Amino acid sequence: MAIFNAPFWTFVGVIAGIYTILSLGLFLQYAMAGLPNFGHVAFMALAAYTMAFLVIRFGAPMPVAILAGLTAAVLFSLLLGLPSLRLRADYLAIVTVAGGEVVRYLALNLQDITGGAIGSIGMLGPSRLAQYNTGWDAMLAGFSRVLRPLFGALASRDFAMLLIVWAIALVLLGLCWVMVRSPWGRVLRSIREDENAAAAVGKNVFGYKLQVLVLGAILGGAAGLLLAYEIGVFSPDDYQPTFTFYAYLILILGGMTRLWAIPLGAILFGLLYAGTRFLDFYPLSLIDSGARAFLRLWAVGLLLIVLMAIRPQGLLGNRRELLLGR
Amino acid sequence: MSALLQVDGISRRFGGIRAVDGAAFDVEAGSITGLIGPNGAGKTTAFNVISGFLRPQSGTITFDGNRIERQPAHMIARAGLVRTFQIPRVLTRMSVLENVQLAATRQPGEVLGAALIAPRAVSRREREVRDEAMQILDLVRLSRLANDYAGTLSGGQRKLLELARALMTGPRMILLDEPMAGVAPTLALQLLEHILERRARRGTTFLVIEHDMEAIMAISDRVIVMDEGRVIAIGSAADVQQDERVIEAYLGRREAQPA
Numbered sequence: 001m002a003i004f005n006a007p008f009w010t011f012v013g014v015i016a017g018i019y020t021i022l023s024l025g026l027f028l029q030y031a032m033a034g035l036p037n038f039g040h041v042a043f044m045a046l047a048a049y050t051m052a053f054l055v056i057r058f059g060a061p062m063p064v065a066i067l068a069g070l071t072a073a074v075l076f077s078l079l080l081g082l083p084s085l086r087l088r089a090d091y092l093a094i095v096t097v098a099g100g101e102v103v104r105y106l107a108l109n110l111q112d113i114t115g116g117a118i119g120s121i122g123m124l125g126p127s128r129l130a131q132y133n134t135g136w137d138a139m140l141a142g143f144s145r146v147l148r149p150l151f152g153a154l155a156s157r158d159f160a161m162l163l164i165v166w167a168i169a170l171v172l173l174g175l176c177w178v179m180v181r182s183p184w185g186r187v188l189r190s191i192r193e194d195e196n197a198a199a200a201v202g203k204n205v206f207g208y209k210l211q212v213l214v215l216g217a218i219l220g221g222a223a224g225l226l227l228a229y230e231i232g233v234f235s236p237d238d239y240q241p242t243f244t245f246y247a248y249l250i251l252i253l254g255g256m257t258r259l260w261a262i263p264l265g266a267i268l269f270g271l272l273y274a275g276t277r278f279l280d281f282y283p284l285s286l287i288d289s290g291a292r293a294f295l296r297l298w299a300v301g302l303l304l305i306v307l308m309a310i311r312p313q314g315l316l317g318n319r320r321e322l323l324l325g326r
Numbered sequence: 327m328s329a330l331l332q333v334d335g336i337s338r339r340f341g342g343i344r345a346v347d348g349a350a351f352d353v354e355a356g357s358i359t360g361l362i363g364p365n366g367a368g369k370t371t372a373f374n375v376i377s378g379f380l381r382p383q384s385g386t387i388t389f390d391g392n393r394i395e396r397q398p399a400h401m402i403a404r405a406g407l408v409r410t411f412q413i414p415r416v417l418t419r420m421s422v423l424e425n426v427q428l429a430a431t432r433q434p435g436e437v438l439g440a441a442l443i444a445p446r447a448v449s450r451r452e453r454e455v456r457d458e459a460m461q462i463l464d465l466v467r468l469s470r471l472a473n474d475y476a477g478t479l480s481g482g483q484r485k486l487l488e489l490a491r492a493l494m495t496g497p498r499m500i501l502l503d504e505p506m507a508g509v510a511p512t513l514a515l516q517l518l519e520h521i522l523e524r525r526a527r528r529g530t531t532f533l534v535i536e537h538d539m540e541a542i543m544a545i546s547d548r549v550i551v552m553d554e555g556r557v558i559a560i561g562s563a564a565d566v567q568q569d570e571r572v573i574e575a576y577l578g579r580r581e582a583q584p585a
Binding site for chain 2: 175178179181182183184186187189190192193194196197198199200201202203204205211215257320321324
């Protein structure tokens with residue numbers, strides 16, 4: 001593949017935007033309120049499956065399906081949070097890891113509903129191909145026609161998607177920025193630092209934790225819906241636990257407690273992850289492509305280790321804050 | 327004067343240990359009351375129970391006429407009864423100023439989304455909160471460090487910051503758990519002055535656990551003595567010092583001592 005490949009880099013840009021939204025959810029939960037959510041990917045999966053199921057089986061209109069998808073993610077966050085948020089943070093970590101895997105295995109095994117291992121395309125059974133994104137694609141096609149006078153040949157379907165994803169991401173970043181800088185954000189950070197101290201000055205710790213858990217679920221769900229629309233077909237394999245850790249990686253790369261570092265971290269991660277595809281020159285070209293794919297992941301890991309060694313606080317992070325962490 | 331806090335027969339066991347075992351006492355409104363007793367007497371557990379961090383297994387607690395023994399900690403704090411911790415719980419990766427601002431009451435901006443819907447009201451209150459917080463930091467001589475991370479403070483400064491945070495809530499009553507332990511003598515003296523001044527100006531009630539007997543005897547109107555989870559004596563500083571049971575609790579039983 002040529003390195004100057006517009007569709008490929010547009011795809012990388014879209015994915016980086018989706019990762020930004022996903023990581024923003026974790027930012028609120030973990031970087032602000034200190035809630036370790038290791039099953040963030042479950043919110044993506046639930047929103048995507050709910051949306052696709054309603055469209056494919058019941059012909060639900062797109063806005064209804066989107067809302068239902070987000071609602072499913074919220075309900076799941078309540079299911080995980082209500083019993084575990086009153087306990088120590090460790091319990092939420094365990095519950096979310098398990099919750100994430102439960103969702104993936106359910107998707108894999110409830111074949112009649114989810115299409116099983118083949119994924120969304122099998123939601124109508126093996127004989128008919130199921131599609132959930134005709135509404136979204138029509139919207140994209142319309143939008144790219146509007147963009148054509150402005151951008152000419154550049155205004156492809158992918159380009160329209162890129163603009164939409166990043167517009168959503170920037171709006172969400174902006175809203176969250178205002179909120180985390182407000183007294184509400186101050187309470188979240190106090191819970192991260194010491195929830196007993198927060199309770200001792202009258203803050204309803206449980207209530208705040210529940211709020212960020214739900215907000216994070218909405219953001220995770222939104223990322224899941226956008227990813228589903230971007231890739232067109234999804235299966236349980238798309239919701240491996242590693243997905244959650246990529247989102248953490250983005251927070252760490254950017255600088256844990258810095259909100260505007262999230263898009264930067266997401267772009268850097270996208271470049272590292274996708275850019276290493278182009279490591280196919282001599283002598284690497286001597287290795288077959290399968291082995292090169294593994295080598296690539298290895299290279300990504302090495303790069304991350306080097307980055308962390310040089311700059312443990314991330315791109316925009318604050319080193320003093322890191323050193324003060326208990 | 328009337329009782330602001332009434333503790334009646336509270337008990338709290340941990341496994342087989344009765345940390346608090348039917349303790350009962352009243353604290354008069356506007357008073358400074360000392361809570362003393364040897365190590366393991368149940369003083370801190372009593373604080374944890376009163377402030378809602380632990381549920382009592384029996385007994386009742388009445389604050390300002392309302393039963394609070396089943397209320398969660400944050401509701402008790404909002405009712406005007408706040409506490410500090412023996413080992414100060416400062417928010418290390420937040421600034422000293424933020425530590426105090428956090429404790430502000432009536433900040434509408436603490437509601438989810440309020441900063442988006444009513445930014446004016448939030449920032450108006452925030453300016454007041456900031457001024458108030460700076461005044462309180464001035465009082466405890468920490469204003470110079472307002473923008474430093476609280477994690478950089480010394481142990482004694484952390485004690486002062488905790489006091490500042492408690493004062494910021496505008497409480498009717500403060501439970502102080504060893505406010506002077508680990509604080510430099512000059513600072514400790516200032517701390518005592520703050521307590522006396524706050525009581526004089528606002529009528530704030532204090533219940534203070536302290537091992538520094540001289541200090542506690544100097545500022546307390548009354549002293550409650552606990553031993554083995556029970557209250558064994560209540561009275562003026564002079565009275566409890568003469569009390570047989572108190573002397574026994576601290577020094578051991580007379581017959582057990584070598585002649």
